[in-house]
Amino acid sequence: MSTVRERLGRGLFARVAGPEGPVTRARIHDTPGPRWFGPGRPIRTVHGDASMFIGGLRALLLQSLHPLAMAAVDAHSGYRGDPWGRLQRTSTFLAVTTYGTAADARRAVETVRAVHERVRGTTPDGEPYHAADPHLLGWVHVAEVDSFLTAHQRYGARPLDAAGCDAYIADTAHVAAALGVVDPPRDRAELAARLDAYRPELRATREAREAARFILLRPPLPWAARAPYAVLAANAVATLPPWARRPLGLPPRLPGLEDTVVRASGHALTGTIRWAMRPAPPPGRAGPD
Template sequence: MRMSGMTTLTDVRRRVGGVIFERVAGADGPANRARIHTRPGPRWFPAGSPIQVVHGDASMFVGGLRALLLQSLHPSAMSAVAAHSGYRGDPWGRLARTSTFLAVTTFGAADDAADAVARVRGIHDRVRGKTPAGVPYVAGDPELLAWVHVAEVDSFLRAHDRYGARPLDRAGRDEYVRQTAVVGRALGAAGVPESVAELAERIDGFRPQLAATEAALDTAHFILREPPLGGPLRAPYGLLTAGAVELLPAWARAELRLDGSRSSARARGARASGTVVTHLIRWALAADPPPRADAGAWPVDPPA
């Protein structure tokens, strides 16, 4: 119940959830969400499948930050982001576009997912240049796309293993990697892994190419120290970044100069921080869940 003029816990929950959703999804978020979840038609993935479990969980907030930090260690990928993405000038716009793409391809109608992939591929075809070392790059290069893909998949899965509400078993984790491969291949990535073991091998294969350039260090500083946030959002964001950094492999933390005086106590503190903030986000967003249609009755139609 609610008395006139009084704010209830439910009001606070909805308000917090609304602020979080608007930050992540942008001004068009409610309309996009309604279309994604209620438009009739076949989907690429069955309702409740591992990719939907992972991508629909609050652990994605930690996984997304980890993915950005890890992806920055590929000099060509980092050069493309620095020169063409506008992440500094419009970080919230970039976040909204990325989150919408993930939602459409994971939950949306198959033709909407295919259209989203086609738009991204068109953008990639136009993004080209040279790294500061003079190495030419094209964003649509299959190997470059493969790095972006495996860094994301590894980050999302590890964050979900640590902070997800419903962690997957071994078979579910392999199925998650296999399902994300559908999207990776559609985007043009080469040699996308289809199991957790293949994912680890693919990442290891990229290691000789990875190094922290000045642009990568600048990006890490921006993400961790200068986020475009203020007021009450700054503290929970700091908890998210602590969880993301702790999830990075030791070699990546060292490259990005994030090791500092690492200790088991600090690692436990970072894990506790990630747990607290993902629980808070999950609690807030659950006050206004996405609309649901009878997606289970629709045939699944993933791209070849």
């Protein structure tokens, strides 16, 4: 069982972190120096849990509903041609800002801000967009934070209490402000209010629906990985609010199925991922396997 776990864990880590993953992980965790977030902070709990696999998919679907954000992604991110590269860059940014030194976190933020500054264009409807626009950055941030927290509270190994949820949102606000978001939400009430404030701007464009089909139905995966991925995708959709599902052409909520079979499958798969990716025991000490 130990060999199976190590093989599965290495495969998952390679997909998420890329070929330089081991070196990057060592630099993030082993470099001495002050961090933005110390041990025990809620952001470390959420971002280090297997529920992020579901939360990440949910975030992509939710973010696509803003036509300006989706136009920028469609024209500049290369998600179709290099989806794994995009995932690996995103996961590295999250890891560096969550666990890395403050100096490395600042450098990562500066890199992203420089990329955002260059991303400009016009939607098919003629609306101009700029990825560095604080209002647009605010949407991407709240959609991401809401998705990560929703997935963690449903599938995480250690769901947060009410104070922990607010503290997680406050932690993420530190990163968002560094990226250029103006007055990011710092608790659940502010997060809910900000999501509601964006809703009049949201709609599913053709690009958004195509992205949803790509994410949910045509992932670039070997056949052996399709079934587990389908479980992640089904649980990501199940956590979306009804107002986000309808515009993307996703099926309506089915409480009997989603609250039993789908949720159970999500718990089983995130539990398996958690088991596979947990650190191996120190040499000479037997693990629980």
